[in-house]
Amino acid sequence: xxxxxxxxxxxxxxxxxxxxxxxxxxxxxxxxxxxxxxxxxxxxxxxxxxxxxxxxxxxxxxxxxxxxxxxxxxxxxxxxxxxxxxxxxxxxxxxxxxxxxxxxxxxxxxxxxxxxxxxxxxxxxxxxxxxxxxxxxxxxxxxxxxxxxxxxxxxxxxxxxxxxxxxxxxxxxxxxxxxxxxxxxxxxxxxxxxxxxxxxxxxxxxxxxxxxxxxxxxxxxxxxxxxxxxxxxxxxxxxxxxxxxxxxxxxxxxxxxxxxxxxxxxxxxxxxxxxxxxxxxxxxxxxxxxxxxxxxxxxxxxxxxxxxxxxxxxxxxxxxxxxxxxxxxxxxxxxxxxxxxxxxxxxxxxxxxxxxxxxxxxxxxxxxxxxxxxxxxxxxxxxxxxxxxxxxxxxxxxxxxxxxxxxxxxxxxxxxxxxxxxxxxxxxxxxxxxxxxxxxxxxxxxxxxxxxxxxxxxxxxxxxxxxxxxxxxxxxxxxxxxxxxxxxxxxxxxxxxxxxxxxxxxxxxxxxxxxxxxxxxxxxxxxxxxxxxxxxxxxxxxxxxxxxxxxxxxxxxxxxxxxxxxxxxxxxxxxxxxxxxxxxxxxxxxxxxxxxxxxxxxxxxxxxxxxxxxxxxxxxxxxxxxxxxxxxxxxxxxxxxxxxxxxxxxxxxxxxxxxxxxxxxxxxxxxxxxxxxxxxxxxxxxxxxxxxxxxxxxxxxxxxxxxxxxxxxxxxxxxxxxxxxxxxxxxxxxxxxxxxxxxxxxxxxxxxxxxxxxxxxxxxxxxx
Amino acid sequence: xxxxxxxxxxxxxxxxxxxxxxxxxxxxxxxxxxxxxxxxxxxxxxxxxxxxxxxxxxxxxxxxxxxxxxxxxxxxxxxxxxxxxxxxxxxxxxxxxxxxxxxxxxxxxxxxxxxxxxx
Numbered sequence: 001x002x003x004x005x006x007x008x009x010x011x012x013x014x015x016x017x018x019x020x021x022x023x024x025x026x027x028x029x030x031x032x033x034x035x036x037x038x039x040x041x042x043x044x045x046x047x048x049x050x051x052x053x054x055x056x057x058x059x060x061x062x063x064x065x066x067x068x069x070x071x072x073x074x075x076x077x078x079x080x081x082x083x084x085x086x087x088x089x090x091x092x093x094x095x096x097x098x099x100x101x102x103x104x105x106x107x108x109x110x111x112x113x114x115x116x117x118x119x120x121x122x123x124x125x126x127x128x129x130x131x132x133x134x135x136x137x138x139x140x141x142x143x144x145x146x147x148x149x150x151x152x153x154x155x156x157x158x159x160x161x162x163x164x165x166x167x168x169x170x171x172x173x174x175x176x177x178x179x180x181x182x183x184x185x186x187x188x189x190x191x192x193x194x195x196x197x198x199x200x201x202x203x204x205x206x207x208x209x210x211x212x213x214x215x216x217x218x219x220x221x222x223x224x225x226x227x228x229x230x231x232x233x234x235x236x237x238x239x240x241x242x243x244x245x246x247x248x249x250x251x252x253x254x255x256x257x258x259x260x261x262x263x264x265x266x267x268x269x270x271x272x273x274x275x276x277x278x279x280x281x282x283x284x285x286x287x288x289x290x291x292x293x294x295x296x297x298x299x300x301x302x303x304x305x306x307x308x309x310x311x312x313x314x315x316x317x318x319x320x321x322x323x324x325x326x327x328x329x330x331x332x333x334x335x336x337x338x339x340x341x342x343x344x345x346x347x348x349x350x351x352x353x354x355x356x357x358x359x360x361x362x363x364x365x366x367x368x369x370x371x372x373x374x375x376x377x378x379x380x381x382x383x384x385x386x387x388x389x390x391x392x393x394x395x396x397x398x399x400x401x402x403x404x405x406x407x408x409x410x411x412x413x414x415x416x417x418x419x420x421x422x423x424x425x426x427x428x429x430x431x432x433x434x435x436x437x438x439x440x441x442x443x444x445x446x447x448x449x450x451x452x453x454x455x456x457x458x459x460x461x462x463x464x465x466x467x468x469x470x471x472x473x474x475x476x477x478x479x480x481x482x483x484x485x486x487x488x489x490x491x492x493x494x495x496x497x498x499x500x501x502x503x504x505x506x507x508x509x510x511x512x513x514x515x516x517x518x519x520x521x522x523x524x525x526x527x528x529x530x531x532x533x534x535x536x537x538x539x540x541x542x543x544x545x546x547x548x549x550x551x552x553x554x555x556x557x558x559x560x561x562x563x564x565x566x567x568x569x570x571x572x573x574x575x576x577x578x579x580x581x582x583x584x585x586x587x588x589x590x591x592x593x594x595x596x597x598x599x600x601x602x603x604x605x606x607x608x609x610x611x612x613x614x615x616x617x618x619x620x621x622x623x624x625x626x627x628x629x630x631x632x633x634x635x636x637x638x639x640x641x642x643x644x645x646x647x648x649x650x651x652x653x654x655x656x657x658x659x660x661x662x663x664x665x666x667x668x669x670x671x672x673x674x675x676x677x678x679x680x681x682x683x684x685x686x687x688x689x690x691x692x693x694x695x696x697x698x699x700x701x702x703x704x705x706x707x708x709x710x711x712x713x714x715x716x717x718x719x720x721x722x723x724x725x726x727x728x729x730x731x732x733x734x735x736x737x738x739x740x741x742x743x744x745x746x747x748x749x750x751x752x753x754x755x756x757x758x759x760x761x762x763x764x765x766x767x768x
Numbered sequence: 769x770x771x772x773x774x775x776x777x778x779x780x781x782x783x784x785x786x787x788x789x790x791x792x793x794x795x796x797x798x799x800x801x802x803x804x805x806x807x808x809x810x811x812x813x814x815x816x817x818x819x820x821x822x823x824x825x826x827x828x829x830x831x832x833x834x835x836x837x838x839x840x841x842x843x844x845x846x847x848x849x850x851x852x853x854x855x856x857x858x859x860x861x862x863x864x865x866x867x868x869x870x871x872x873x874x875x876x877x878x879x880x881x882x883x884x885x886x887x
Contacts, residue, residue: 646797672828672859679830683797734872737838740831747866 020048024157028164037168038070041161046144048153053141055120056128056165057084057113059095066091066136068115073141078115085114091125091137098134100126100158102151124149126158130166184321187214191325200336201233207303207329208234214325215289215318217305222293223255224301224337230255233301243304247277255302258290262299264323265290268313287313291323293330300333352384352413359385359416362423364392371467374558374633375403377585378566386581387415387458388527389423395430399468402430405479405525405585406460418456422447422502426462436464440475440510444502451503459501461525470517470589475510477502480531483547484515485522487554492547522561523587524550529580533569541572557633558588624753626762634710638702644690644715649682656702660709665767673748674709674765680741681713681761689715689759699760707766708750714760728752775803778810784886785810786879788822797832804836808843817849820882824855834869841873850874854882 024044031037038056045051055071066086068079086092090101091113101108102124112119121141128136138158143149190210197203204222212220219237223230230253232240248257254276258265267273270285278285287307293300303326307314363379377390387408395402404426408415425446433439440462451457461479465472476482478501484493498511517523526546533541546565553564562584569582638659642648653675661671682698690696699714728746732739746752749763775791787807791799811817821837837853844851852874856864864870876882 649797669859669862675828676830676863679832683830683832731866731868734869735838735842737835738831740834740867744831744863744866 021156024048025160028157028160029167031164031168032171034070034168034172037164038072041157042072044157045140045154049140049150049157050144050147051124051140051142051149051154052144055079055122055139055141056136057086057091057139058128058136059134066095069136074115074120078118082115089113091122091139094125094127094137095134098127098129100124100155102149124151124154126154128158128162128165130162135166180317183214187321187325188328191328194329195332197332198336198339200333200340203332203336204234207326207333208236210325210329211291211303211305211322212236214322215305215307215314217307217314219307220303220305222301222303224293224333225259225299230259230301238304238306249275249277251277255290255304258292258302259299262292262294264292264319266314266319289314289319289322291326293326293333295330295334298334300330300337349384355413355416356381356384359420362420363390372590373401373465373467374588374590375401375585376559376562378562378583380566380578380582381411382529382578382581383412385413385416386411387419388529388581388583389419390525390583390585391423391426392585393427395464399466401465401467403463403465403525403585403587404430404461405482405527405583406458407479407527407529407581407583408458409456411581414454415456418447418451418454418458421450422458422460426460430462436462436473436475437510437512440477440502441508444477444508444510445506447503448506457501457503459497459527461495463523463525465517465587470519471514472517472523473512473514475499475512477510480526480528481543482523482525483550484517485524485547485550485554486518487520487522487551488518490551492551517589519589521589522550522554522558523589524565524584525586526584527581529578529582530565530569530584532580533573533582534579535573541569545572555627556631558586560631560633561588562586625756626753628755628757628759630755630762632701632703632710632712632762634703634705634708636701637704638700640700642698642700643694644686644692644696644698645694646683646686646692649679649686652682652700653678656700656711659702660704663704663709663767665707666709670765670767674711677745677748677763678711678713680745681711681763684741685713685715685717685760689717691717708764709767710751710762710764712760712762714755717759775799775806781883782887784818784820784883786820786822786883788824789826791825800832800836804839807840811840811844811847811849814849815847817844817847818886819844819849819851820879820886821851821853822855822879822882823853823857823860824879826860827857829860829863831867834863834867837873838869850886852876852882852885854879 027040027044028037031040042054045054053071053073055073056069057066058069059066063083066084068082068084071079086095090107090109090111093107094101103111111123112121114120122139123143124140126138126140127134128138138154138161140149140154187210190213194203194206194210197206204224208220208222212218221232221236221238221240221243222234223240223243224233225231232243243255244253246254248254250257252260254265266287266289267276268287270276270278270288285306289305291303291305293302303322305322359381360379364377375392377392379386379388379390381388387410389404389406389408391404392401394400406419406422406426408418408422422443425443429439429442429446430436433442440460443460447458457478459477459479461474461476461482463472463474463482474482474495476495476497477499478497481497482495484495485491486493493515495513495515498513500508524546531541531543531546535541545568549565549568550561553561556564565584565586566582570578638656640652640655642652656678657671657675660666660674678700682700685698686692690698696716699712701712703710703712728742731743745761745763748765750766751762751764753762754760755762775789777788777790779786779788787810789803791803811819841851854876855878856875861870861875864873864875874882874885876885
């Protein structure tokens with residue numbers, strides 16, 4: 001206190017002014033928004049400057065004109081965004097000369113400026129300066145009625161406000177930018193997290209949430225395009241019906257308009273917007289936005305967001321951000337849709353695989369034991385399932401078998417269902433009716449109702465094969481020509497269609513035909529997929545090629561012929577693709593229980609040779625030859641290739657004996673005989689075939705089926721002298737040292753044949 | 769007197785040689801050749817030789833063995849000697865029968881019978 005004791009009045013006034021100055025400066029500089037700033041400025045101008053009404057006029061360098069930033073002298077509507085005409089007025093001079101003017105000054109001439117032609121009076125002004133640059137004016141319109149303006153204070157306040165306004169402006173700009181940046185970061189961060197989201201339903205909900213947050217709205221929906229129709233997937237307070245009732249002025253739904261245009265559609269005031277038709281809405285809508293979701297590949301849907309009527313409009317910055325984020329998330333929506341579609345496809349494929357397995361099991365996989373008839377079939381579908389069908393099973397009476405092949409029009413799951421229905425009808429009808437044409441009529445009548453409804457039909461061939469009479473009866477309901485190949489005469493017998501396919505004409509009468517068979521005949525039934533298999537030049541495999549292929553492989557067992565035909569068809573269309581199902585059945589007519597290749601040896605083999613010593617019955621066999629590439633129709637159980645070295649023989653014999661010793665029907669004696677015959681054959685191959693040349697190879701193969709074991713021994717020699725084989729039927733005379741090997745083989749084995757080249761022997765033992 | 773090699777043992781009863789084949793599988797070609805050589809060496813130059821070949825332990829033979837036996841038999845015949853085969857498994861006998869060699873060789877049931885036949 002001591003410091004102020006001797007102060008005179010003037011000193012006190014200066015001290016008071018100083019304190020007030022600090023206070024004013026603090027008040028104006030501490031404001032963080034213009035509302036509080038102008039409110040404080042108003043109070044300070046009145047208190048210290050005795051001025052009640054003022055305006056802040058800012059010069060905009062960009063537009064080269066003056067605008068009022070704030071005024072308490074006029075209503076905001078009057079000056080908002082209005083240019084201030086200051087030309088030829090005192091204000092202009094003040095700005096240009098950077099100096100204040102007050103009424104009463106000698107220079108104070110005009111005392112008004114104009115807004116929209118309206119004259120606004122003032123009584124003084126102070127320049128607003130920032131670093132010696134003038135940027136505006138503080139204009140005073142009136143004074144306290146009881147006091148004069150305190151010009152000294154007005155100058156002080158104007159000086160403080162000059163800096164405060166600029167600082168506040170900078171502060172607000174920085175702050176806004178920071179807010180916008182953090183909002184962008186937040187939105188993009190959230191969107192990024194959603195990018196890898198694969199569950200479509202969850203993803204859409206999260207996108208809705210994010211979109212509403214960006215624009216601070218509460219109501220919206222997301223629609224996705226499903227087969228060309230927009231379906232609402234997420235509904236947050238926005239009804240599907242409401243969104244679909246909003247129409248574009250062209251008459252189409254607004255959402256469909258956005259789909260076509262692929263640009264966001266924003267409405268600020270729904271009631272007054274001429275681009276849209278709002279009709280019969282029970283909810284008041286102010287502003288809304290529809291944003292399309294699309295990628296470069298496809299249109300996905302739309303995001304709709306609505307502002308309730310009491311809320312302010314969307315800001316452009318919000319919309320910009322929303323569009324950026326939805327564009328980004330369109331990719332994740334597409335990914336989730338593709339993922340869902342892939343899952344669905346996978347599920348369907350799994351179901352189809354099950355269907356395929358069931359369908360494959362409807363067709364026989366093992367050929368039945370048919371007493372001299374070999375039968376085999378195959379069905380390859382081009383889709384998971386198909387409409388082709390084959391079947392064979394013992395018919396009634398027992399000495400017959402039924403063989404069926406059919407083709408339902410079309411392929412895929414529909415054809416497969418009909419195939420299953422048809423199979424049931426066919427099996428039931430055939431086993432209950434001896435008369436083939438009666439059975440076929442029944443099948444036709446049973447199928448016709450279902451097939452007609454779906455414009456389906458079925459070609460069907462049913463054969464009854466009499467195993468004893470070697471005769472077949474058949475009906476071919478519009479089916480592909482089946483073929484019988486007779487190798488002994490090298491002729492083909494064609495079994496043409498005998499009538500219409502089934503499923504077309506009710507009570508149709510099917511004509512039955514028959515065909516006599518001979519030993520060695522091959523019967524081939526197939527579907528059009530084989531005949532119409534197309535190569536790369538769009539040429540068909542064709543009937544002639546089927547016949548050629550059948551003939552080419554006719555010497556092989558049925559299953560081998562089947563495999564070879566399929567391979568030829570596949571090779572034929574190797575550069576194209578399978579367009580139809582491939583199905584065939586092949587039947588080979590043979591005498592009972594004999595390997596086809598060697599059956600001609602068996603005619604005389606049990607003929608007894610009369611001998612003085614009756615203890616051992618000898619047989620005479622006819623020497624037979626087979627092709628060198630003959631493939632044995634049994635399971636191969638041993639495959640050995642060694643050098644032509646007699647010292648390796650014992651090891652081979654041991655291995656094979658060990659392999660077969662536990663087979664059913666093998667006893668000590670048979671094992672001994674196997675060892676002996678193998679020994680003889682291998683010794684012959686090494687010494688006579690390969691001429692004991694150690695660099696030549698010896699091939700030993702062992703085969704087995706249910707009733708026999710067979711051995712194939714080959715060498716690389718030029719083939720032995722066929723005269724040697726004469727010794728097969730004659731034991732060497734007692735005084736000859738050699739020449740007993742082949743004779744022993746012939747006597748101990750059940751079937752023995754030689755390869756055409758002479759470089760090997762095939763021998764088989766039936767195990768009883 | 770009893771002597772032995774890897775493939776057979778030899779014992780004698782008076783003037784009778786008894787060869788007992790001890791290799792149960794006469795299979796290996798070199799074994800067969802060796803046995804053949806050993807037997808031929810044994811009988812070489814022995815006029816009126818009497819020999820028994822015991823097959824008691826033999827479980828297997830091939831036509832190669834038969835050919836060697838035929839060669840030995842022919843040699844013994846040329847020396848006015850006699851050979852008897854004995855103790856042969858029926859499985860083996862069947863091979864001799866099939867090849868009709870049972871009429872060419874003397875085959876008896878056991879060694880005792882073989883010796884008494886040669887005395």
